[in-house]
Amino acid sequence: MIITRAQLNNYRSYASCELAPCEGVNVLLGDNGQGKTNVLEALYVCCTGRSHRTRQDRELIRWGEDFASVKVEAQRRDGSHEVEILMPAMGRRRIKIAGQEISRSGELMGHVTGVLFSPEDLRTVKDGPAERRRFVDMALSQIKPAYYYALQRYARALKQRNEALKAVAAQPAFMATLDAWDEQLATAGAELMRHRRAYVEQLSRTASETHRDIADGREKLEIRYLPSVTMGDDAQSNLEALFGARENDVRRMTTTVGAHRDDVQILVEGRDVRAFGSQGQQRTAALSMRLSELDVMREQLGEWPMLMLDDVMSELDPGRRRQLVSHLKGIQTFITCTDAEDLAGAEVGRTWRVENGALREA
Numbered sequence: 587m588i589i590t591r592a593q594l595n596n597y598r599s600y601a602s603c604e605l606a607p608c609e610g611v612n613v614l615l616g617d618n619g620q621g622k623t624n625v626l627e628a629l630y631v632c633c634t635g636r637s638h639r640t641r642q643d644r645e646l647i648r649w650g651e652d653f654a655s656v657k658v659e660a661q662r663r664d665g666s667h668e669v670e671i672l673m674p675a676m677g678r679r680r681i682k683i684a685g686q687e688i689s690r691s692g693e694l695m696g697h698v699t700g701v702l703f704s705p706e707d708l709r710t711v712k713d714g715p716a717e718r719r720r721f722v723d724m725a726l727s728q729i730k731p732a733y734y735y736a737l738q739r740y741a742r743a744l745k746q747r748n749e750a751l752k753a754v755a756a757q758p759a760f761m762a763t764l765d766a767w768d769e770q771l772a773t774a775g776a777e778l779m780r781h782r783r784a785y786v787e788q789l790s791r792t793a794s795e796t797h798r799d800i801a802d803g804r805e806k807l808e809i810r811y812l813p814s815v816t817m818g819d820d821a822q823s824n825l826e827a828l829f830g831a832r833e834n835d836v837r838r839m840t841t842t843v844g845a846h847r848d849d850v851q852i853l854v855e856g857r858d859v860r861a862f863g864s865q866g867q868q869r870t871a872a873l874s875m876r877l878s879e880l881d882v883m884r885e886q887l888g889e890w891p892m893l894m895l896d897d898v899m900s901e902l903d904p905g906r907r908r909q910l911v912s913h914l915k916g917i918q919t920f921i922t923c924t925d926a927e928d929l930a931g932a933e934v935g936r937t938w939r940v941e942n943g944a945l946r947e948a
């Protein structure tokens with residue numbers, strides 16, 4: 587998949603900007619705070635419907651304006667795809683696919699596909715389980731709309747069950763109201779678990795190879811799925827786990843077991859990199875995970891998604907930089923950097939200078 591055109595209007599620091607990327611390596615070059623990440627973020631929003639930096643559309647709208655939009659045109663093997671996201675300051679955002687407004691946000695997924703590696707990714711490795719679930723959720727949602735919908739059903743059921751738990755805590759006679767939510771949570775939860783297990787296994791296989799390349803064969807990387815429900819990935823096991831946790835959940839007034847408590851463990855040389863990895867090892871592990879996400883997406887979609895590398899080059903030593911660059915063959919890539927020296931001899935197709943919220947092709 588190749589992005590052929592992108593148009594930003596009142597998006598962050600941009601009043602209006604348009605770019606026609608090449609199918610190889612595209613570079614956004616500029617000093618700090620000039621608007622490089624803003625461009626990648628806009629492309630990413632067209633892939634996933636979400637910014638990697640905020641959940642608030644309001645923040646994406648240029649200060650003082652009341653409306654922002656992003657439009658991306660992509661060329662895929664099956665033809666051209668166009669995604670447009672319209673974000674008003676007041677009211678609901680609207681999404682158009684090929685000019686037609688869609689009614690369910692999940693219909694956005696899979697038209698423009700991409701993987702973003704950003705400095706925030708270190709959090710996937712370093713922070714708590716929520717960051718790793720987010721990694722898996724965002725990756726799976728792009729390749730499997732069914733997963734995205736299961737995620738929505740799960741979140742809704744979880745919210746309802748937690749409400750019900752509060753009601754039961756105040757009035758134990760309401761206990762039976764939990765049955766219906768347990769049922770829905772168990773069904774959606776089992777679906778999430780099955781997809782997550784398969785995905786993490788595939789990711790781990792790919793990541794161990796990718797990591798060997800990037801880390802010069804020095805380290806072994808493994809990724810493991812750690813489900814909250816350990817009895818099994820089926821709805822019955824989920825249901826039993828929920829039932830077993832009921833008393834405790836009523837006391838705590840929150841659901842303590844289920845897919846929203848899953849984790850993914852990242853091991854380097856058999857040790858949890860979160861606890862024992864050096865800063866450099868953690869960074870390389872995070873990069874390997876993103877590059878593997880890219881590989882898995884290619885296997886699933888039958889073509890490469892695009893790749894966005896935000897501020898990555900300056901963080902890597904020259905050897906790893908070269909390995910990364912050799913990974914980019916045949917993949918449309920967007921790289922941001924402050925110094926062209928950091929590109930480690932990558933074959934650059936197009937370069938833009940980013941200055942004060944404006945792009946100028948160099």
Ligand SMILES: Nc1ncnc2c1ncn2[C@@H]1O[C@H](COP(=O)(O)OP(=O)(O)OP(=O)(O)O)[C@@H](O)[C@H]1O
Nearest residue numbers: 598599618619620621622623624645646647648649
């Ligand atoms: N909603 C907004 N409206 C206008 N300007 C914004 C908005 N949100 C962020 N900005 C501006 O965008 C700039 C940040 O852009 P961005 O994060 O893309 O910079 P960058 O070039 O990636 O910098 P760095 O090299 O430090 O990562 C900031 O200067 C900020 O003032």
Ligand SMILES: [Mg+2]
Nearest residue numbers: 622623896897
């Ligand atoms: Mg940036």
